[in-house]
Amino acid sequence: MQKTSWLNYRRVKCGMDRLSSTLSALADPTRRAIIARLAAGEATVNELAAPFDMSLPAVSKHLKVLERAGLISRGRNAQWRPCRLEAGRLKEIADWVERYRRFWEGSFDRLDSYLDELQRDGKPDHI
Amino acid sequence: MNAPPLKKEIDLTITRVFYAPRPLVFKVWTTAEHLARWWGPKDFTVPAVATDFREGGTWRSCIRSPEGQDYWARGTYREIVPPSRIVLSFTWEEEDATDTLITVTFEEVTGGTRLTFHQVPFPTRESRDSHAEGWGECMDRLLAYVATHREAAQ
Numbered sequence: 001m002q003k004t005s006w007l008n009y010r011r012v013k014c015g016m017d018r019l020s021s022t023l024s025a026l027a028d029p030t031r032r033a034i035i036a037r038l039a040a041g042e043a044t045v046n047e048l049a050a051p052f053d054m055s056l057p058a059v060s061k062h063l064k065v066l067e068r069a070g071l072i073s074r075g076r077n078a079q080w081r082p083c084r085l086e087a088g089r090l091k092e093i094a095d096w097v098e099r100y101r102r103f104w105e106g107s108f109d110r111l112d113s114y115l116d117e118l119q120r121d122g123k124p125d126h127i
Numbered sequence: 128m129n130a131p132p133l134k135k136e137i138d139l140t141i142t143r144v145f146y147a148p149r150p151l152v153f154k155v156w157t158t159a160e161h162l163a164r165w166w167g168p169k170d171f172t173v174p175a176v177a178t179d180f181r182e183g184g185t186w187r188s189c190i191r192s193p194e195g196q197d198y199w200a201r202g203t204y205r206e207i208v209p210p211s212r213i214v215l216s217f218t219w220e221e222e223d224a225t226d227t228l229i230t231v232t233f234e235e236v237t238g239g240t241r242l243t244f245h246q247v248p249f250p251t252r253e254s255r256d257s258h259a260e261g262w263g264e265c266m267d268r269l270l271a272y273v274a275t276h277r278e279a280a281q
Contacts, residue, residue: 020225
């Protein structure tokens with residue numbers, strides 16, 4: 001596995017703007033359910049709409065948001081061609097989380113040592 | 128479909144047990160002097176940190192990589208319940224950074240303190256249809272669902 005330094009993610013010109021539009025697109029439970037369904041395979045608009053008590057135009061609106069965010073792609077004839085998950089965007093989010101994970105795991109390792117040091121030195125633990 | 132493997136969480140949850148009393152574990156989150164001693168990834172230094180530790184107060188920090196690159200971040204304290212809970216926002220000072228919301232809880236356990244850290248993205252760009260509060264749990268369920276289906280499909 002390629003060793004990616006913590007710094008490299010920040011410098012990658014993927015555009016945080018794109019990431020936050022992806023995150024916004026996923027800030028809706030219906031859209032998350034659609035993504036979950038597509039993770040299992042392609043589906044038509046009708047198939048995607050089936051579980052929801054919602055009109056086809058309402059579902060289409062959600063699909064447009066997901067498509068604009070690059071999370072799904074659709075055939076030109078949207079009614080008939082299947083929708084497909086573009087998992088690259090989800091991977092970008094996973095990478096974004098990973099950067100934070102490294103920050104916090106590293107911080108908590110240091111915190112562990114620091115707490116040991118404070119107690120060893122007998123410093124008071126009150127305000 | 129060849130999708131790359133998905134992480135289990137989009138929201139980030141870390142649980143640690145520290146062998147120290149809860150008031151002390153809580154205390155080291157509350158002053159710049161303490162924060163400077165542990166904040167940031169391995170081998171980074173903290174050239175600057177400031178905190179106004181109260182609900183509505185702000186914090187700001189600079190961490191410096193071993194290569195000398197500085198990264199600033201800032202946030203606001205949303206909720207403080209000593210010695211058990213801190214809720215704060217965390218945002219890198221970069222173009223188009225996404226805000227995140229962090230909840231840290233401190234529980235006494237035998238021999239020490241369990242710290243539970245939870246961070247969720249808090250998109251503010253498109254506020255319509257935002258269900259940010261339920262984000263963490265829902266995303267967790269979504270990704271568990273996805274993981275299950277991916278396994279079933281193989």
